[in-house]
Amino acid sequence: MSEMRKKQADFAFREQVSTMARERMGISEIGEMISLVLENGALSFGAGEPSADMFPKEQIRDAMTKAFGDSDVWGYHHDEFGLMELREWIAGRMSADDMLPAWADAANIIITNGGGEAMSLVTEALVDPGALVLVESPTYTESLLTFRKQGAVCVSIASDDDGIIPDELARVVSSRKARFLYTIPNFQNPSGRTTPLDRRLKILEILRDSDVALVEDDPYHYLSYDGCPLTSYIKLAGDDKRVIHCSSFSKIIAPGLRAGWAVIPDALIDIFCTLRISSGLGRPLAIQKGIWHYLSEVDFAGRVEALRAEYRGRRGVMLDSIEKHLTPLGIKTNRPAGGFFIWGNMPAGMSARKFAHYAVKEEKIGIIPGTAFYPSGEEASGDGSFRMSYAKVSSDSIDEGMTRLARAFRVFMSR
Ligand SMILES: Cc1ncc(COP(=O)(O)O)c(C=O)c1O
The missing domain is CATH 3.40.640.10 (Type I PLP-dependent aspartate aminotransferase-like (Major domain))
Incomplete structure (x- = not known):
């Protein structure tokens, strides 16, 4: 292959990538935590996603079959x-x-x-x-x-x-x-x-x-x-x-x-x-x-009630587990009235970012440090806090994860 051809095969878009793509897209801290969770085979309180067992798969499959039976969906x-x-x-x-x-x-x-x-x-x-x-x-x-x-x-x-x-x-x-x-x-x-x-x-x-x-x-x-x-x-x-x-x-x-x-x-x-x-x-x-x-x-009200009942249950398990494992350690958390997320605050002066990295590597439990949720230049404002989600974790895993988090915290503090 000629040098020119070889260069073209390796075309790296150096001169083509837009300023928007190059400069405005920093590395996402959530992406980094998700990679660390996967790399370490960790349990995760990080994912802010719905639970797969709550998807109405059968009904959606039937509804999609009907949709594809309509001739106007093809054009x-x-x-x-x-x-x-x-x-x-x-x-x-x-x-x-x-x-x-x-x-x-x-x-x-x-x-x-x-x-x-x-x-x-x-x-x-x-x-x-x-x-x-x-x-x-x-x-x-x-x-x-x-x-x-x-x-x-x-x-x-x-x-x-x-x-x-x-x-x-x-x-x-x-x-x-x-x-x-x-x-x-x-x-x-x-x-x-x-x-x-x-x-x-x-x-x-x-x-x-x-x-x-x-x-x-x-x-x-x-x-x-x-x-x-x-x-x-x-x-x-x-x-x-x-x-x-x-x-x-x-x-x-x-x-x-x-x-x-x-x-x-x-x-x-x-x-x-x-x-x-x-x-x-x-x-x-x-x-x-x-x-x-x-x-x-669908009975929409019934569907919403089923979602509420399931996630309300998971929220309760996580709040109880927090009270048992994290509150005695001086970690403060809130009580959300809905949704997927609990927000926590580390004891004064402690970096949630450093702790999150330590916990995922040493105890195989993932949380998202608060720094991920601030505009660029303001990240430090979030370093005392962290996000946990109960949406995608089973009740058994919640207590196991909280036990790991508390153990990680004790060791992290004593280092
Ligand atoms: C606050 C908020 N807005 C928007 C979205 C986007 O969700 P989707 O694009 O899946 O509708 C999410 C998803 O987590 C969210 O938390």
Whole structure:
């Protein structure tokens, strides 16, 4: 092979890779922890995913068979926002659950490739390189990556057990020009926190006097274990159409279907339509049809109740196990009212990052250090905390994992 040919065979895209890809995509700390869990054959409290035994496999298989029996799923679908029947189902569900404002209907709903793509489209629509995006402290890592990919500068707003602190938000909003505030109001990933109603109203009040939009990410809405979930920001905002609501079927059906949605105001419909066309036309109609067939037949309230009962049970086992193993060691954790996550704080001065690496290697138990959930430059703020999830671990494994974590902690402290 000639030298030139050899060089071409090794083509490394050095001159071609975009600045966005090269500079804005750091190594994900969650990815690093997942690799360490696999390498060490460890038990993991790290995965923030639904439990595979909760997927309605038989019903989805039947619904997909029906979908593929429909002749229209094989060609291009000419509605960029997705299957109208599914969007109508979502609009009906959200209205019944007091989550949809009067101005919105199925025409304002776009079906996306999971909630993740909803956030991508929102970011493409609203962020220019260098624009400011406000986030909770801590917040969901993947959204930080999505914002950063588009060139956003993310700044976190100080938050407490009830989410964003309104006075802190007011202070930042009055001094800096931000495009939007990103919030996960229910059973937040990673902190498990829920923003109470009065705080949601205060936050909307603060934004009402500004040019800042609000992006609400609510994939855990139905996974409430201590009573009914609160109504959405988009509904609470009423005629103030600054809120975009994003959600997902990942937690209530299965993440592998890659289906979610966004509710957007009329002012953004044409923009989203253009963005959708330029990023691969539509999303698979067959999947949307299958989901719609499933939802048309399932007892949705019963399905949600079954999910709540199962995850509520796992939450209880993990909380009891924490009390037995971690609380006596001075590790403080919260009690989430739903979702998948518990947030922990190490005793003062201790690095959760160093501890997480030690625990996965020496005791084969994975947790995610808090540093993973802060914008770049702010990572150190999370080094005293960590995230654990009970969603994907069986009750037996929870106690075993907690025993390992406590043992790792004792040795780590005594070194
Ligand atoms: C807060 C939050 N938003 C969005 C998502 C995206 O989920 P999906 O793209 O599977 O709908 C997740 C998944 O873990 C999440 O925790």
